[in-house]
Amino acid sequence: MAQKTIFITGGASGIGRAVAERFGRAGWFVGIADINEDGMAGTAALIPAGFSSQHKLDVRDRAAWDAALADCAEASGGKIDVVFNNAGIPLGGRLIDCSAEEVERTLDINLKGVIFGAQAAYPWLKAAAPGSCLLNTASAAGIYGMPGGSIYSATKFGVRSITESLDGEWKDDGISVRDLMPSFIETPLLDHAPNRASNADIRGQVSSAGLEITPVSEVAEAAWAAVHGQKVHTLVGKTAKKLAFAARWMPGALRKQVSGLGRPMGG
Known part of the structure; x- marks a missing residue:
């Protein structure tokens, strides 16, 4: 069977690194894309020699997408079977505490970056079909909006919608479109402040709220x-x-519980 190729954004750490390692272990060629060149090198070291390539990519740059995918295809032998739209950043806290620059950057990376990635991926996935796939990283934040998560949730609801729309739109081309909806995952993002106005890190707030942090290996699987x-x-x-479950079967109770939350996550 011919070797398959996956192209992963946000591949320098966290979910992207774990997924790269998982697919590399299964014998796939892995195109690693990120703005962090040292991190990409660290991910590549976890994949068998000769089975990866590295591509500096800002997902907000539409032309850079085309160049990175073409370079990956050249390195892998001409075909890309899966594109993993994974790059993203966190933003939490009250809406009025988030700066315009933070809002725009989050929308650009988390939402526009996914749209640009889908556009750029389409010809490669169509050529590899049937059986090719666009995989997006959405979030549990795309299930129900929580206080302190308005902008981040908006981007992840958007990713969820893009996934559903394109799964129907590309069905006749033999391309499947899927997304992951993780809750809090053990990645370096947990050690960031939710916004520039906050001194606390996300990890501490998650722990204080009594929520579990899921191993990143579960996301890879x-x-x-x-x-x-x-x-x-x-x-x-x-x-x-x-x-x-609550959003589907107990929406009234969930709304009441959410409305009764004290301090918003990231606030």
């Missing part, structure tokens, strides 16, 4: 299952699964 499965949305972590 979920990504593998999503690419090879039939589910459009894959929930990852207990919080995501509980939230999805």
